[in-house]
Amino acid sequence: MPYVNIKVTDEGVTNEQKRQLIEGTTQLLVNVLNKDPATTHVVIDVVPTDNWGVFGQQLTKIRKRQT
Amino acid sequence: MPYVNIKVTDEGVTNEQKRQLIEGTTQLLVNVLNKDPATTHVVIDVVPTDNWGVFGQQLTKIRKRQT
Amino acid sequence: MPYVNIKVTDEGVTNEQKRQLIEGTTQLLVNVLNKDPATTHVVIDVVPTDNWGVFGQQLTKIRKRQT
Amino acid sequence: MPYVNIKVTDEGVTNEQKRQLIEGTTQLLVNVLNKDPATTHVVIDVVPTDNWGVFGQQLTKIRKRQT
Amino acid sequence: MPYVNIKVTDEGVTNEQKRQLIEGTTQLLVNVLNKDPATTHVVIDVVPTDNWGVFGQQLTKIRKRQT
Amino acid sequence: MPYVNIKVTDEGVTNEQKRQLIEGTTQLLVNVLNKDPATTHVVIDVVPTDNWGVFGQQLTKIRKRQT
Known part of the structure; x- marks a missing residue:
């Protein structure tokens, strides 16, 4: 009877994925x-x-800095 | 002090429901x-x-087969 | 395919309940x-x-004050 | 390794908030x-x-009564 | 940044599992x-x-009937 | 009406914390x-x-290596 919840960020996850x-x-x-x-x-x-958020910042901001 | 979380699939749940x-x-x-x-x-x-997912498949696919 | 999670406080919930x-x-x-x-x-x-916690306080403390 | 989930109602939460x-x-x-x-x-x-829901009612209805 | 929560029943899950x-x-x-x-x-x-619970019954009861 | 769930590891969290x-x-x-x-x-x-788990390993193992 397992229940699994997977939380991922909205960065282009496809239906196939x-x-x-x-x-x-x-x-x-x-x-x-x-x-x-x-x-x-x-x-x-x-x-x-x-x-x-991670590092105390929104991921949106972290991603911008990474690119 | 209860907290209840109900997760249902997006299959036409009305506001009244x-x-x-x-x-x-x-x-x-x-x-x-x-x-x-x-x-x-x-x-x-x-x-x-x-x-x-259930049975290792997306519910979308299971529903198609059921109809 | 619903999944329901009920969170209640540990205040003598019986198996029958x-x-x-x-x-x-x-x-x-x-x-x-x-x-x-x-x-x-x-x-x-x-x-x-x-x-x-509710009201910014642990329920343990709130319960003590109520009794 | 903490993980924190904050659930708030959709009542105009800004990106800055x-x-x-x-x-x-x-x-x-x-x-x-x-x-x-x-x-x-x-x-x-x-x-x-x-x-x-709280008080057994949808928050939408409670908010209408409050205004 | 995924976060995964796996809920399983307490039926002898080992540390290796x-x-x-x-x-x-x-x-x-x-x-x-x-x-x-x-x-x-x-x-x-x-x-x-x-x-x-599943089928509206506690799993403890369902397991007893299965054995 | 916020609800916040904080998940932390069992590494000596005190009641005061x-x-x-x-x-x-x-x-x-x-x-x-x-x-x-x-x-x-x-x-x-x-x-x-x-x-x-993080890095695909149980935190217990990671902590042992850190000490």
Whole structure:
């Protein structure tokens, strides 16, 4: 009965990448804990970079400096 | 002081249904645990079906097969 | 495919009360959104009153003043 | 290694306010727990008032009555 | 900057299994989204079966019936 | 109506530090967003270092190497 929540920043995550995250996470829980895929739920939250902070700064600002 | 987070898929949840979820959840916590409605918070997250996985697949794909 | 997380304070929640919260929440999602109980997951977190704050204070302190 | 999730209602939160929340939360964790800002993550979720309930009612309705 | 929260039931998860979940989840985010492992955080919550409900019932009860 | 969840590792967080986190977070939301402390909830989760991963490793292992 696992539930997995994946939070990533909104920097061009494609539908195919979401598919791979869901498939890979489910497979991992099957392999490691022998969980049933039918009861393994994965929810992906895509967070705007204005709303994600690290180093005490918005990621939007950090990304600008990196480029 | 309860806090309840309800995650449902984005499949046509109406405002009236949100109202009922909030009213019903609060009433349940009052009935079962004698909580004060004034401090009972309910937050509903509506998740795109592309972002919800079960059986290792995106719900969008599962829904297509079901119809 | 709903997922519900209920956070309540650790103030003597019994196993029977947990049972009622799980049953009642699931029934609510069936009634309001026509969800399948087989894919409706409810997770209850019981939080120590030292770790829950409101009014800028730990609930432990607030409870002492109330008694 | 702290992770902080701040949920606020969608009532005109500006980008500057988000910046202050991220900066202030990070500084608090540095001051109180001596955490490294490089590993302190803050995620802000802005929730529509239709999706936030208290007193068993949607905040949208409560706000209307207050004005 | 991903953050992943894995919730599993308290049914004998070993430390080695936790290690594999953390390693596997991080590797998945590196492979699929090219994320930096240094900023990829994984938090595992182990939930008592009394506190996890599905089918409107506590998992403890469901497990008893299955054996 | 803010709700804040702070997740920190279980490395000797004292009750006084929890008090300061709750007080400081609430004050921040009052200052930045003019929120009412009466409806500002803060929940602290203390996570075992075996259950927190970064760099694809359990924090327990990383801490051992650092000392």
